[in-house]
Amino acid sequence: MATPMSANSFIRALKDEGLTVVEVGDWRDHNRNSKGPWGPVRGVLIHHTVTKGTANTVKICRDGYSGLPGPLCHGVIAKDGKVHLVGYGRANHAGLGDPDVLRAVIAEKAPPGDNEATVDGNRHFYGFECENLGDGKDPWPAAQLLAIEKVCAAIDRVHGWSARSNIRHLDWQPGKVDPRGIDWPKMQAAIGKRLGDDKPTPPVTPPPPPKKPVVDLSQLVAAARSNPAAVGTPVTYSGVRTVEAALVDEGLLAKKYSDGHYGTVTKSAMSAWQERCGCSGRKPGQAADGIPGKTTLTRLGAKHGFTVVA
Structure with a gap:
């Protein structure tokens, strides 16, 4: 069982990994802790934003919108590789997800197909929104991909997790597609290499197609x-x-x-x-x-x- 890092330990871990971090307002105390528990943490969840422009993206992820208050993640990974911290603690990013996926993350195994939405992901995952339109055409710059790799490795390193502890929104929640356009097996391999894992990360077995809504x-x-x-x-x-x-x-x-x-x-x-x-x-x-x-x-x-x- 992993207790969430303190906010100071969190930002220190990111900086120690070589990331450029931008602190947005009172991010350390901006959270949804009054609505439910934060922790134990089990892994890192990566999203795309379907937005354009870093300033606009950061504002939305910090403030949220009607019906879904912010913060919508802990950090925004911009196109230039900078990580904008918008909140810390419970955040509205993961929603309800599949218990089998959570069990796989805890066991550091490849997640199965996501066909249920019954477990509170906001409690169990660090969340990062990545600036991208999510249309399969918007490019993922090398600086941004490297930042995603470093963010995941930084958190994994503190908690003693492997690359398997980092999953996509599409792995967690039925019907999601983000982060569209990232070669995830390649990303996990890069995270594993950065962590110094001796064992190569086995290829991800494609999950069975989810039941269509x-x-x-x-x-x-x-x-x-x-x-x-x-x-x-x-x-x-x-x-x-x-x-x-x-x-x-x-x-x-x-x-x-x-x-x-x-x-x-x-x-x-x-x-x-x-x-x-x-x-x-x-x-x-x-x-x-x-x-x-x-x-x-x-x-x-x-x-x-x-x-x-x-």
Whole structure:
């Protein structure tokens, strides 16, 4: 069982690894400890931000947004390799994840497929958001990749962990894809080499494909027609989050609006997707109106891993 480092030990470990660290405001005392426990810590979780611009990224990760207060991680790893510390303690970065994955991290084994979301990851993981659009096209500069390697090694070194204690958000939580574009087996090997592990890190066995989320078209349409007006309590439906995540990955919806509420912003993003597809998907030739249609929703699901049922 690993007790979290003190904030002073944390920043010292990062600097000792040769990292350039930027302290953002009262990061040592900026946390969500009032909402739940912090520790025991089990590993390091790496994300991408789906944002552009270091200053904007750091602000979002420190302050959070409506529905998800900051800090959204402990540190932001920028394109230039600098690590901006935005909080310390419990942070809103990991959410609920798979207990089998947590057991694998503790045992320092390759994580299995993530198909459950029942364990509080905010309690157990140091979290780092990496500045990247997450579209598979935005490059990962060498300085940034080296910083990720050093961050993981620094924390591993203090706790006596191996490279297996560092995982991706996609390993932890069903439906996540971040950090998209990083060769993770190569990264783990680099971390292991930096730690001086004698044993080569075995290749990661690809997990079985997770079960695809199912989106009920009729319920989604009902949410789309009622939520934008926001009269009374907005309609809640889990399929909204699935669709919003896909729209975020398409660059049509800001991550801060991926909140399960099919409001005007989500409706506008869906309209943009419909226009991108050349039709609304409900009736041929009908203008894109942001109300989900089977044709364009199925096309979005095929691209982002969810199934549509009428």
